[in-house]
Amino acid sequence: MWAITELSLRKMREAAFYILVLISVVICVMADNADPITGQISQGSLFSFALSGKDIVVPPITIGTCVAMLFCILIAVFYSASEIPSDINNGLIMIVLSKPLGRVQYLAGKYISTMIMSFGVFILIEIALIICNRVLGLGSTPYTFALICRQFLPALMLIPLITITIAFSTVGGSMGAMVITVMYSLFSLVMAVMPLTVSLFPDGMLPGVDMLIGGLRYLFPNYLFYFQDSINNPLLIISLIVYTISVAFIFMFFTMIRLRRMDLSAIH
Amino acid sequence: MKKFRWNKRSFLFGLAFFLAFVAFLISEGILQANTLAAGKKDDQPREYARLVDWLPKSAKLAVEYRAQYLDRKEKMENARDVDTRVEAMFNFADYIKVKDKKGSDAVLAEVALNPEYRKSRRAYKSLARLLLGDNPQIALSIKDYHQHIDSLDWDEDKLAAWNAGRAQLNTKRVAPRVHLEYLAPLLENKMIYTNFDNFYANIQTHANKLQDEATVQKATAVRDEIKKARRGIPNAIIQAPLDFRTRYAEYKKSIEDAKDADIRLSSIIGLASLLFDKDNGEASRLLAAVRNNPEYVNSKNYYAAMARMLLEKRVSPQVTIAEYHDFLKTLKDPRDVFMAWEAGLGQLSSIKASPAVFVNYLKPLGEQLPEYRDYLILIEQLQEKAVAAKDEETAKKAETLVEAIKNSRDIRPMHETMSNRG
Numbered sequence: 110m111w112a113i114t115e116l117s118l119r120k121m122r123e124a125a126f127y128i129l130v131l132i133s134v135v136i137c138v139m140a141d142n143a144d145p146i147t148g149q150i151s152q153g154s155l156f157s158f159a160l161s162g163k164d165i166v167v168p169p170i171t172i173g174t175c176v177a178m179l180f181c182i183l184i185a186v187f188y189s190a191s192e193i194p195s196d197i198n199n200g201l202i203m204i205v206l207s208k209p210l211g212r213v214q215y216l217a218g219k220y221i222s223t224m225i226m227s228f229g230v231f232i233l234i235e236i237a238l239i240i241c242n243r244v245l246g247l248g249s250t251p252y253t254f255a256l257i258c259r260q261f262l263p264a265l266m267l268i269p270l271i272t273i274t275i276a277f278s279t280v281g282g283s284m285g286a287m288v289i290t291v292m293y294s295l296f297s298l299v300m301a302v303m304p305l306t307v308s309l310f311p312d313g314m315l316p317g318v319d320m321l322i323g324g325l326r327y328l329f330p331n332y333l334f335y336f337q338d339s340i341n342n343p344l345l346i347i348s349l350i351v352y353t354i355s356v357a358f359i360f361m362f363f364t365m366i367r368l369r370r371m372d373l374s375a376i377h
Numbered sequence: 378m379k380k381f382r383w384n385k386r387s388f389l390f391g392l393a394f395f396l397a398f399v400a401f402l403i404s405e406g407i408l409q410a411n412t413l414a415a416g417k418k419d420d421q422p423r424e425y426a427r428l429v430d431w432l433p434k435s436a437k438l439a440v441e442y443r444a445q446y447l448d449r450k451e452k453m454e455n456a457r458d459v460d461t462r463v464e465a466m467f468n469f470a471d472y473i474k475v476k477d478k479k480g481s482d483a484v485l486a487e488v489a490l491n492p493e494y495r496k497s498r499r500a501y502k503s504l505a506r507l508l509l510g511d512n513p514q515i516a517l518s519i520k521d522y523h524q525h526i527d528s529l530d531w532d533e534d535k536l537a538a539w540n541a542g543r544a545q546l547n548t549k550r551v552a553p554r555v556h557l558e559y560l561a562p563l564l565e566n567k568m569i570y571t572n573f574d575n576f577y578a579n580i581q582t583h584a585n586k587l588q589d590e591a592t593v594q595k596a597t598a599v600r601d602e603i604k605k606a607r608r609g610i611p612n613a614i615i616q617a618p619l620d621f622r623t624r625y626a627e628y629k630k631s632i633e634d635a636k637d638a639d640i641r642l643s644s645i646i647g648l649a650s651l652l653f654d655k656d657n658g659e660a661s662r663l664l665a666a667v668r669n670n671p672e673y674v675n676s677k678n679y680y681a682a683m684a685r686m687l688l689e690k691r692v693s694p695q696v697t698i699a700e701y702h703d704f705l706k707t708l709k710d711p712r713d714v715f716m717a718w719e720a721g722l723g724q725l726s727s728i729k730a731s732p733a734v735f736v737n738y739l740k741p742l743g744e745q746l747p748e749y750r751d752y753l754i755l756i757e758q759l760q761e762k763a764v765a766a767k768d769e770e771t772a773k774k775a776e777t778l779v780e781a782i783k784n785s786r787d788i789r790p791m792h793e794t795m796s797n798r799g
Binding site for chain 1 (some may be wrong): 390393397398400401402403404407408409411412413414415417423424425427428433443444447451458494779780
């Protein structure tokens with residue numbers, strides 16, 4: 110499994126990747142001068158209810174972190190979408206699976222490598238943000254210990270996102286996985302705010318819609334949870350971690366089934 | 378395609394999937410409940426259009442209207458009492474009056490035609506709208522409206538009703554004669570409050586237009602009286618929640634019906650507490666009348682009245698800490714003494730006294746070991762406040778006492794000692 114991880118990470122050692130990381134760091138540091146995300150949302154809007162919570166005072170998610178998340182999502186989706194299809198295309202998967210190695214280990218190796226890379230980039234950017242804030246005095250919000258801890262909560266969303274993209278890559282190939290993941294994530298965002306929207310309106314505003322949404326929302330991961338200020342007590346943080354792991358596991362399970370049943374030499 | 382067969386491995390995978398799915402459902406449920414808690418309804422009016430900001434303006438307006446319509450309708454249907462319902466009915470009728478005049482008229486008429494609704498304190502809003510109006514179901518004359526105002530018990534309600542009626546007449550652009558007809562009862566039943574001064578100014582204006590010198594002079598005389606009296610209905614009472622007067626009336630009744638001094642005193646304290654910040658004068662009079670009153674001095678809960686007056690700026694004369702300490706010395710039952718200490722502490726917390734004041738109040742407790750363990754909490758408070766007030770000597774004494782109480786087996790809780798004594 111670690112050999113697969115190492116192999117995948119070695120493939121990523123490209124000049125373009127390093128340039129992308131460098132550009133990400135610069136952009137994030139520059140963007141960090143803007144007000145935190147909750148400060149940018151007007152009171153009474155849907156996102157103020159969705160993100161800020163009621164009378165909750167927690168360290169905010171900085172804009173630097175938000176931009177860092179965008180880059181990490183981009184990297185995570187790109188690499189997780191292309192890892193397995195490229196192994197199938199160049200026949201590497203057949204060579205790897207002919208060794209004494211199960212498909213579970215192969216898959217785990219792929220997950221771990223993509224996660225190491227995505228989280229690695231995120232941590233690198235965060236370190237750059239902290240250094241620029243503490244040493245150079247850049248950024249609108251001082252990076253206290255509590256604020257630094259808070260920045261890592263949104264990064265948890267990379268775990269389900271990677272597993273989802275890998276699952277789709279076994280269905281639609283690398284390009285298909287990227288397109289499906291983007292579409293699915295957009296639907297997920299809509300579905301994430303729908304229950305709240307319905308609850309904010311009086312009863313009877315949209316008859317029957319709440320029931321429909323109540324059922325449909327289980328088909329989409331809720332990325333909103335990772336950005337909410339109200340997730341600030343141990344129960345909710347533990348729930349978020351359990352949610353992240355369970356969503357990731359469910360999609361990993363589907364990937365496993367798909368990998369067992371698909372013809373690994375079919376795509377050429 | 379390979380045929381699926383259950384084996385140990387697939388069973389373990391299935392079990393793991395099932396557990397993951399259960400974990401997903403539970404964690405999602407918790408997180409979703411937390412998200413929805415942010416959207417729970419409060420009493421604040423909500424701008425629904427802002428929730429759907431991305432929609433075109435016309436769609437936003439339609440959403441806003443529909444949501445406000447349903448919101449007001451829901452409030453009307455779910456009202457707990459008649460007053461709340463009548464108020465909600467007016468709010469609903471007022472909101473739909475442009476788009477659904479017929480529906481609005483029907484709701485307003487219902488208030489006027491239903492005797493139970495018409496008696497409500499909040500019916501004046503709907504009745505004022507019907508005053509000299511064009512509602513096909515009911516037309517209300519000025520005389521009818523005067524009858525309703527007369528039926529109101531509270532002066533703040535009368536003030537609001539007079540205001541609502543005048544606003545309706547202004548909308549109708551009636552002649553000065555009609556204005557005078559409307560305001561005439563105020564000359565008979567004088568309302569000597571500064572809040573009513575502008576009604577008498579209106580009488581002067583309209584009477585001047587009609588060259589009715591006698592009415593002008595009457596109004597001027599009342600205005601002079603108002604100036605002399607310098608009495609007004611406090612804004613806090615005018616803006617008080619609907620249940621304020623209900624609770625006020627309940628306390629008044631329980632004071633009248635009280636069978637003994639203890640019950641009466643409890644009601645007086647309750648009423649005074651209700652009146653604080655609304656009518657401090659009446660609250661102060663109520664509590665001051667209790668102090669040193671032979672009828673209440675021996676009451677079980679006299680300490681509560683004394684505690685309520687402790688350093689209370691809204692009461693005149695207030696009870697000083699020294700006076701309260703003297704009062705504590707007069708109590709004989711240890712339970713009463715402890716409760717009085719606690720009540721005093723509660724009062725100091727409610728007036729947000731400084732740590733030094735707390736120390737001054739609790740200092741006698743830091744002088745010697747208490748008889749009962751219950752006092753531990755008070756002495757801990759003394760220690761905490763003394764530290765905050767930088768009174769090192771008292772803090773040290775309190776700390777020693779706290780340690781001594783915690784380590785002593787002889788200092789027992791009051792209820793144990795009392796039950797042992799029988």
